[in-house]
Amino acid sequence: MNKRVILITGTPCVGKTTTAKALAAILDAEYINLTDYAKANGLTLGEDKERDTLIIDEENMPQKLSETINASNKDNVIIDGHYASAVTPTEHVAHVFVLRRNPKELKQFMEKCGYTGSKMWENLQAEIIDVCLGEAVEVHAGRVCELDVTGKSVEEVVSEILDVLEKRKTCFVGVVDWLGMLEAEGITDQYLKE
Ligand SMILES: Nc1ncnc2c1ncn2[C@@H]1O[C@H](COP(=O)(O)OP(=O)(O)OP(=O)(O)O)[C@@H](O)[C@H]1O
Ligand SMILES: [Mg+2]
Secondary structure, three states: OOOOEEEEEEEEOOEEEEEHHHHHHHHEEEEEHHHHHHHHOOOOEEEEEOOOOOOOOOHHHHHHHHHHHHOOOEEEEEEOOOOOHHHHOOEEEEEEEEEOOOHHHHHHHHHHHOHHHHHHHHHHHHOOOOOHHHHHHHHOOOOOOEEEEOOOOHHHHHHHHHHHHHOOOOOOOOOHHHHHHHHHHOOOHHHHOO
């Protein structure tokens, strides 16, 4: 069976898990949340206390993921995580969807997710300077879809992904320019200050 592996990536709190689970339900896909997967498979190396995040064993995760993908009896495997691009072996990957959210809206989402202070600003800055998109393109060039999910419902985002998967739409990289937007509004320093 030829399995289709789909990565859903993007800055923390952008909406990956909500989107990926909704998509997985529609496609009857195997769903892998990388944080849960790392914990369940002993692929953590401890805790980054300063950032309050788990340190992931990025060296051993690709091999383990490969085994899980090969062992799956599903046609579609959806991998959800902000470092999905880095740890999923390229030979498996069919599509990488990088969810993007306007930093003004993302800030509100992050506050709702419980982010504060330097952790929030660090993640917002990662969104502004396209960190996840850059990682996706670096590793999976030609398979990357950048989706601006700002103001869209989960259903709308899933529908856009299905349009690409079912070849009704082609996808692009270079669809958002948050830095340009912040500059045009004269508020860059509010976001890049810390
Ligand atoms: N399209 C959407 N419209 C409105 N709210 C959304 C949408 N997608 C996700 N949310 C909400 O945004 C918050 C973050 O979503 P989610 O947990 O899916 O993000 P994530 O990218 O998986 O975050 P993390 O990186 O922490 O795992 C949740 O409260 C979720 O309900
Ligand atoms: Mg999540």
